[in-house]
Amino acid sequence: MSRLTVRGIYSTALVKLLQDEGFTIVNPTRSQAERFGITLRGEADAELIDSSADRSCVEVRGLREVVESVLAVLQKSFNDLIILRSELSEDLMRARVGFPNEAKLRLDELRSTVAYTVPYHHYCRAGGEGLSSMVSIAEDLVEKGVVPAEEMSRSFREQVCKISPRMGSxxxxxxxxxxxxxxxxxxxxxxxxxxxxxxxxxxxxxxxxxxxxxxxxxxxxxxxxxxxxxxxxxxxxxxxxxxxxxxxxxxxxxxxxxxxxxxxxxxxxxxxxxxxxxxxxxxxxxxxxxxxxxxxxxxxxxxxxxxxxxxxxxxxx
The missing domain is CATH 2.40.380.10 (FomD-like)
Structure with missing residues (x-):
């Protein structure tokens, strides 16, 4: 099966999804190796990485037929997925994919089957470094046993629901x-x-x-x-x-x-x-x-x- 490398804020959820769909993940990060037991290294047929232009997007690039297969899986898995842009060059293809918030919630569900995941994990990851750090701290506290998962989830959800700009900002x-x-x-x-x-x-x-x-x-x-x-x-x-x-x-x-x-x-x-x-x-x-x-x-x-x-x-x- 096609070999993929996955990086970025959506990587755990996407590795789970793509592995379940039969793709082989190579060149794992440390957390991917720990969570999925991935050890295989070598050349990938395509890669998925965060878009530098927008944290709500990922780029899929590599061999055309592999990129098209990945896009088909993503479209099947997320009804609100948006394919923002695609470029072809002989046998190669690059596509930018947008994850709206319903897709992010589905990604949360996928990630939660692998590791503790706070509510609105990907919503916050996409919101900037401050919110992303808040996610990391909260999940780390649960994983270390400092705070019970149920208590953290309730508290985190309440905090996210209150997020809005300050007056005058x-x-x-x-x-x-x-x-x-x-x-x-x-x-x-x-x-x-x-x-x-x-x-x-x-x-x-x-x-x-x-x-x-x-x-x-x-x-x-x-x-x-x-x-x-x-x-x-x-x-x-x-x-x-x-x-x-x-x-x-x-x-x-x-x-x-x-x-x-x-x-x-x-x-x-x-x-x-x-x-x-x-x-x-x-x-x-x-x-x-x-x-x-x-x-x-x-x-x-x-x-x-x-x-x-x-x-x-x-x-x-």
Missing amino acids: LVKIIHVKPNGRRLVLGPGKTVWRGEGKARIMRRIAGFGVYDGLGVKKSPGDYAVTEVSKLQPWIKTSYYSISGELKGRYYNISTPISLYPDHIHYFDLEVDIVVKPNSEPEVIDADALEKAVQENRISEDLKKKALRIAEEVVSKQP
Whole structure:
């Protein structure tokens, strides 16, 4: 069977998954050798490593047929998987894969069959070095017998549910398109916070037209973005310098990651726009269909995105 090397914050869960699917893991890290009894070394047919561009992504690269086999397993295992980009060069292939939060929770389950795993392990690992260190410390305390696993899991879950930016802190919004394009909005200022919730205000510079709304953009305008942890949409309201509402924009996405200094999600293309005194309008459904046709997202994820869009239209939260 094909030989793989696996590295990065998702490695334990991915080794478990790929071994179960018949792949041979080579060149193990120390923890992989201890957890799985892997000793084989040598040239790999492909490797999976963390993406340097985004901690919610991994890169799969190597022989084309092996990379394609790995991608097929990942798509089968994670309904919300997003294949952001793939490049071919003769017999070689490189692909970047995004793990939205439902996939991260499934990865948590896989990892927990091998070692003690705190709730939201991969959610926190993807959130930056601070949260990642918190995970390592918590799991180490359990593995050393200092804290019972059940007690740590309860406490850790409570802490993660409370994570949100501090009042007045600056926050970036990281918006990843299915084609791999990564947009960073802001930073904006946190003007309200709750447990797992926040409102971020951004000042608008320059002229133009608000995408989707077709409303003129003017210097002094501002946008207020409302987010809730793991909510599958993000709402942005645009105002003039005098506070007059110019329109609202609901972006349908994978469940949102809300961290102390940034917000992260994978965009699912379809959006809802609401102009003042107008009915809500669903836009860009064709772009969502295109993402399915290009094999970037699954048919199930498309249907889910459209269902969420319908709910947002009916409720306009």
